[in-house]
Amino acid sequence: MRRFQRQALPVILAGERQIATLTASYLEQLYKDADSRGQRVRLDLDTVTGTALRGVDPADVYERPFKELRAALADDVSLDEAVDRGARRLDTLVKTDLQLARTHTVREVAEGMPRFEYTVRELQGEYDCALCMIASTQRYHKRDLAPIHPGCDCLVKTVTADYDPGQVIDEERLERIHELVEEAIGKADRGGRAVDYRKIIVANEHGEIGPVLGFAGQRFTGPDDINLPT
Numbered sequence: 524m525r526r527f528q529r530q531a532l533p534v535i536l537a538g539e540r541q542i543a544t545l546t547a548s549y550l551e552q553l554y555k556d557a558d559s560r561g562q563r564v565r566l567d568l569d570t571v572t573g574t575a576l577r578g579v580d581p582a583d584v585y586e587r588p589f590k591e592l593r594a595a596l597a598d599d600v601s602l603d604e605a606v607d608r609g610a611r612r613l614d615t616l617v618k619t620d621l622q623l624a625r626t627h628t629v630r631e632v633a634e635g636m637p638r639f640e641y642t643v644r645e646l647q648g649e650y651d652c653a654l655c656m657i658a659s660t661q662r663y664h665k666r667d668l669a670p671i672h673p674g675c676d677c678l679v680k681t682v683t684a685d686y687d688p689g690q691v692i693d694e695e696r697l698e699r700i701h702e703l704v705e706e707a708i709g710k711a712d713r714g715g716r717a718v719d720y721r722k723i724i725v726a727n728e729h730g731e732i733g734p735v736l737g738f739a740g741q742r743f744t745g746p747d748d749i750n751l752p753t
Contacts, residue, residue: 524589532581535617539572539624546628546679553681554636564632571627576620577731584620588613622675623732629679633665639681641665647678658736660693670734 543566551564574580592609596602633639641662646655655677658670665681729735 524586527589528582528585532585535581535585535620536573538617538621539576540568542621542624543568543571543628546625547632550629550632550636550681554638564635566628566632571631572624576623576627579731581620584616585613587616618676619671619732622671622677626671626679626733629681630665630667633681636681638683639665640683642679642681645678645680647676655736656696660697667734670736671732675736 547564547566569575577584588609591612592605595605595608600608629642633642642665643662644655644659646659655675659677662682663670671677
């Protein structure tokens with residue numbers, strides 16, 4: 524584990540810093556397009572990478588894949604399966620940290636760009652999950668950290684507007700989601716009484732990674748959920 528950390532953590536941190544730098548440059552160009560008086564972005568990378576993302580030392584975070592592996596072996600899982608579980612945990616951690624570098628950078632940089640009023644998420648990649656699809660129809664205030672989920676790869680875009688359009692900004696896409704749900708389960712309600720998709724998606728606050736997309740009714744476990752011996 525220590526050998527892995529010595530080799531991998533510098534690479535992961537470099538990836539976070541690269542994403543933060545590219546995101547800041549992208550936002551700077553967008554702002555110049557909206558306001559020719561826009562100034563050059565100054566970003567302290569230490570505030571949007573590494574420990575700043577979770578408030579936890581990355582060395583502690585990247586012990587978790589090995590703990591996953593050891594826990595699987597303790598449950599008499601085969602070595603190959605245990606290694607696969609550890610690898611999946613590692614994959615999720617890396618993707619989440621890279622995405623956090625992007626969302627933290629957007630919040631940090633957009634704060635100094637008064638022409639940008641809010642942010643939206645832009646779907647990318649070969650597949651998009653239902654959480655991201657529904658969330659992409661909504662706007663978010665730029666001062667808030669954009670909600671993600673482990674492994675999320677959506678882009679965050681800033682928007683200039685003369686007025687607040689309200690929570691839902693893409694009625695056409697939301698209508699398409701209605702149609703897809705109806706095809707899948709045979710039930711949809713455009714009036715919002717039986718199935719209100721605007722209330723399906725919630726952002727639960729995670730102690731480490733901030734707001735996390737989820738379905739209404741889901742919650743994170745806490746100390747009260749641990750059955751301690753009496």
